[in-house]
Amino acid sequence: MIQRALVTGGVGFIGSHVVDALVARGDSVAVLDVLSTGRHQNLNPKATLFQVDLRGDEVADALQSFHPDVVFHLGAQSSVVVSLRDPVQDAEINVVGTANLLRACVGAGVRKVVFASSGGTVYGEPDTLPCAEDQPLRPRSPYGASKVAGEALLQAFSASFGLSGTALRLPNVYGPRQDPNGEAGVIAIFGARMLRGEPVTIFGTGAQEKDYVYVEDVARAFLLASEEAESQVYNVGSGVGTSVNTLFSSLAHLTGYALQPSHEPARPGDVFKFSLDGTRLRQRLGWRIRVPLEEGLRKTLSSLRGS
Ligand SMILES: NC(=O)c1ccc[n+]([C@@H]2O[C@H](COP(=O)([O-])OP(=O)(O)OC[C@H]3O[C@@H](n4cnc5c(N)ncnc54)[C@H](O)[C@@H]3O)[C@@H](O)[C@H]2O)c1
Incomplete structure (x- = not known):
């Protein structure tokens, strides 16, 4: 129907x-x-x-x-x-x-x-x-x-x-069409900057964890x-938290990015450790995750390369 x-x-x-x-x-x-x-x-x-x-x-x-x-x-x-x-x-x-x-x-x-x-x-x-x-x-x-x-x-x-x-x-x-120029969406932001060889900023220590799907x-x-x-x-x-530092390393590995990140103070209202x-x-x-993080990062990078 x-x-x-x-x-x-x-x-x-x-x-x-x-x-x-x-x-x-x-x-x-x-x-x-x-x-x-x-x-x-x-x-x-x-x-x-x-x-x-x-x-x-x-x-x-x-x-x-x-x-x-x-x-x-x-x-x-x-x-x-x-x-x-x-x-x-x-x-x-x-x-x-x-x-x-x-x-x-x-x-x-x-x-x-x-x-x-x-x-x-x-x-x-x-x-x-x-x-x-x-x-x-x-x-x-x-x-x-x-x-x-x-x-x-x-x-x-x-x-x-x-x-x-x-x-x-x-x-x-995260994924294709997320605004890489926005203020949220760390994967789109890091990915786009790394592909252009630009500096990347981490807010806080980078140990903060979120649940990325x-x-x-x-x-x-x-x-x-x-x-x-x-x-x-x-x-x-x-159900799994992934730190910003882990995302940084994975994306740097996938893009061949060699620069070190700079750090700025953590944002107000940001939750430190989180998974759902x-x-x-x-x-x-019967919902399942079909696209694990590593594969999702690759797909996101390939759409950022094309945009
Ligand atoms: N992106 C995330 O990780 C995330 C996490 C939790 C919840 N959400 C929620 O999921 C939804 C989609 O988020 P997104 O990341 O795609 O954001 P987005 O900003 O890309 O999408 C929001 C859409 O709403 C439209 N919009 C905004 N104000 C409007 C208004 N007054 N009238 C009509 N349309 C209006 C925008 O033009 C935009 O197309 C939102 O409700 C958001 O709060 C997103």
């Missing part, structure tokens, strides 16, 4: 891979994106674009006209650093924008919403690692707080209006979650 799917943030880094996976399985796909950090060149040619801000009335119009069965909500102010600089704008897009979208979903009779939450920021400093879904939510940035609020809205719309919504708490996602594995988690009728919360994680327990997603929906 052909499904109608709408992806907010569908010309952004992760959203564009979700769109590609939906198109590949034969769905009819629309993208809702204001093209702030997203780029037109990421638009899958088979997808329809609604160039609309999540906060506006046009969101309801877009949903009424496309009539999606499923909505993948990845459109967001997606930077921790920007949220520290402008927490009001972060909340307007990520909280008010999410409420506006969910209201439009109810109005258009959407069957399921899958929301991109953030495993790396909603838990803060977890008590145990790898961090499971039942750990307390203690965000340390306005961005993390806005993701907790988005999850709470999803839960409230499920209880009040019967809208089924699943939150995916994403790890540090290749973007196509993350996109598959969105498709799997959309097939489940009930509302759920899932971590999308490998993906057991629930594996057991309930």
